Amino acid sequence: MENRVIWEGWTVQNFIDELSPTLEMIQCGNSWHKPITDKKELQEWCKDNQPYYKKVIPEVVKYFSKKYNIK
Numbered sequence: 001m002e003n004r005v006i007w008e009g010w011t012v013q014n015f016i017d018e019l020s021p022t023l024e025m026i027q028c029g030n031s032w033h034k035p036i037t038d039k040k041e042l043q044e045w046c047k048d049n050q051p052y053y054k055k056v057i058p059e060v061v062k063y064f065s066k067k068y069n070i071k
Contacts, residue, residue, distance in 0.1 A: 004059070006053055006057055007052055007053040008052070010051075010052065010053065012057060012059040012060060012063075015046075015050050015051075015053070015057055015060050016060055016063050016064075018050065018051055019046060019049060019050055019060070019064070022049065023036075023045075023064060023068075026045075027068050036068070036070060037070065038070060038071065039061065039065050039070055039071060042061055042064060042065055042070050043056050043061050046060050046061055046064065
């Protein structure tokens with residue numbers, strides 16, 4: 001599923017890789033942004049911070065919600 005092309009050659013995994021370092025800092029408390037605690041907030045954050053494509057990518061949200069146990 002992570003190999004699905006979303007936008008001009010960018011796959012789900014590319015978006016995950018792009019967002020991971022920043023979200024890791026947020027969730028560990030090493031950012032001005034407070035840790036994300038619910039799925040709606042996570043969806044908005046991903047949509048706003050992923051490059052080029054400003055729509056929710058369900059697979060990206062699912063990956064991060066599982067990784068950080070966000071309900």
